[in-house]
Amino acid sequence: MADNILILDDEKNYLLILESLLEDEGYSVTALSDPETGLAYLEDSEVDVVLTDMKMPKLTGQDVLEHVKKRYPHIPVIIMTAFGSIESAVEAMRIGAFDYITKPFANEELLLTLSKAASYARTQQENVRLRQQIKERFGSGNIIARGRGMQQVLEMVHRAAPSKSTVLIQGESGTGKELIARAIHEASPRSDKPFVSVNCMALNPGVLESELFGHEKGSFTGATSLRKGRFEQASGGTLFLDEIGELSQDVQVKLLRVLQEHQIERVGGTETIDVDVRIVAATNKNLQDAVTKGEFREDLFYRLNVVSLFLPPLRERREDIPFLAQHFLDKYSKENQIEFTGFSASAMDYLSAYEWPGNVRQLENVIERCTVLARGDVIDAEDLPPEIKDEESQFKSAVDLLPARLNIAETMDKIEGALVRRALVRADFVQVKAAEMLGLSKSNLQYKLKKYGLAGKSK
Ligand SMILES: Nc1ncnc2c1ncn2[C@@H]1O[C@H](COP(=O)(O)OP(=O)(O)OP(=O)(O)O)[C@@H](O)[C@H]1O
Ligand SMILES: [Mg+2]
Structure with a gap:
């Protein structure tokens, strides 16, 4: 489907030119010369991108931008400014314009900016849709996932949730492993059965074993009664094994058997008990490394790592x-x-x-x-x-944030140019103020303004 572009500009001739240019490119266009009609139009139409002039009577481009940001935060706004009004463009960017473009501009420049905005709009809409789905399925929208990295994680959560496959979640401490484990459970057909969590690090191996598999009465000193383990408690639901990288060799062997046979034996017991449990495991260790070092069984690693989720550090x-x-x-x-x-x-x-x-x-x-x-x-x-x-x-x-392969001299120049430009904007284009901020003499600043093509823009 064609992207819908709303263009607002009080100059009617200009509007017509833009309209036909964008229509030729395959966009579906609504061109309006009155910004207030434009805002009303947004109310009951599906608009993907807003392209607005800055200077218009009644409402300015900035007013339009503020309105859109508040009511339709997912719609990107491109501002068209007249040559020489860089301050208002900077302000527009600060408020959250997608981009600005200075009139007069080459058609290619506009089309490039617009196509970026349209593709941004599509991912935003996809995000909104995904978040909506997750909200519906998880019952709560409390997972924040704006960037591509976490979006991909959520897509995997969705794809993995319906099956019974074991999921291994890896990621540094505090990246949200437990939150994602719960989300998998909530999105699965097991969501009305228990989600049971065991921290494998907090317990010593002997205790962990009876914690996981339970024990019969009298199986060891202190086992005064039969106790069902976490596997049995999680029956029909999901068992979350946190800090799985800390499992002792002994418990690793036992866990592997359970994963293979779907049966457990309580400590001190002889009877085998069938268990229907979905396993989600998490670790902040690099488990593959642990396998290489011989600390973690390779066969168990492959059993656990059927679906592999990696949570990127913040x-x-x-x-x-x-x-x-x-x-x-x-x-x-x-x-x-x-x-x-x-x-x-x-x-x-x-x-x-x-x-x-x-x-x-x-x-x-x-x-x-x-x-x-x-x-x-x-x-x-x-x-x-x-x-x-x-x-x-x-x-x-x-x-x-900079690209990895850079020439130092060129990079330093770019950074210096950017710093000078920023200081100039923050100093309201007053040279003395900018020089003071940067710790430069006025003549040195003037030299740099010339060097970076900023000389004409200050007082
Ligand atoms: N994407 C997110 N959106 C909202 N809250 C989040 C998100 N990720 C993590 N949190 C919150 O951050 C806190 C830490 O998350 P969590 O306990 O899941 O991390 P973890 O990876 O299990 O950490 P650890 O390895 O230390 O156990 C929790 O309160 C969780 O709700
Ligand atoms: Mg955790």
């Missing part, structure tokens, strides 16, 4: 951070009955750039702490704990 899916942060802010605001509206831009900058060695759990703890200690109704940089604001780690994560 620093490799930074696009999730703002949404997770807001999610936890809502959660703890409710719990503590304090209204927080959101984060200041600089607080969000810090959160987005931090390395998060403790992943989502650490982020959750930081936000919880903020909701207890923050003074205003917006979480500001000063409310964040000091480790989040460590400059070294910020710098490292900025560099992590």
Whole structure:
């Protein structure tokens, strides 16, 4: 189906030209010269991308952008600005425009930007659809998955849930392994049967064995009565084996037998009992490495790793951070009955750039702490704990975002150019202010402005 583009521009001739250009490209176009009619149109039509002029009577492009961001956050907005009004374009980007384009522009430039926006719109719609499905199936929409990485995990959850296949979830501590294990159970036909969780690390091997398989009365000192193990408790449902990498060799052998035969024997018992249990296992170790080192049985590894899920560390899916942060802010605001509206831009900058060695759990703890200690109704940089604001780690994560194979001199130039440009915008294009921010003399700044083609844009 063709993407629907809504174009808003008060210049009617221009509108006609754009309309025919985009229609020739196969887009379905609605071109309106009155922005207010445009907003009404959004109300009851399926629009994929909004392309709006900045300067219009009645409503500006910025008003349109703000309205769309609030009501239809998944629709990308491209702003068209007149040459020389870079400030308003920068402001539009800050509010959340998908991109801006300066008039007059080449057709190819517009078409390229538009096709990017249209494909972004499609993934957004797909996300909305997936999240909706997950919400329906899991009964709660509490898994935040904005970026591609976590979306793929959720797709796997969906595909794996209906079967009885064993799932192995790997990922660093705090990445959400238990949350995903529960999601698999909730999305499976076993969801009305128990989800039973065992932490394999917390118990010594002997205790773990009777915990898993149960024991007969009198099988060892202290076994004063028959006890059903977790396998039996989970009957018909899902057994979550957490920290599976910590299993002793002895228990590994026993677990392997259960997986092969679907039968258990209680400790001290002689009877074999059939069990119908789906196994989901998790570890923050690299299990393949453990196999290579001889610490984990290879045959057991393959039995467990039928469906393999890997949860990326938070620093490799930074696009999730703002949404997770807001999610936890809502959660703890409710719990503590304090209204927080959101984060200041600089607080969000810090959160987005931090390395998060403790992943989502650490982020959750930081936000919880903020909701207890923050003074205003917006979480500001000063409310964040000091480790989040460590400059070294910020710098490292900025560099992590750059492509790996780069020429140092060219890269330094690009970074310098970007820093100068940013300082200029933040200094409202006043050179003295920008020079001070950057720690440069005025003449040195002027030299750099020339070097990076920014000379004409400041006062
Ligand atoms: N994508 C997510 N959306 C919302 N909350 C999340 C997400 N991922 C993790 N969390 C939350 O973060 C916390 C840690 O997640 P969880 O306990 O599942 O991590 P884990 O990988 O099992 O950690 P560990 O290895 O330390 O046991 C939980 O409170 C969980 O609800
Ligand atoms: Mg866990």
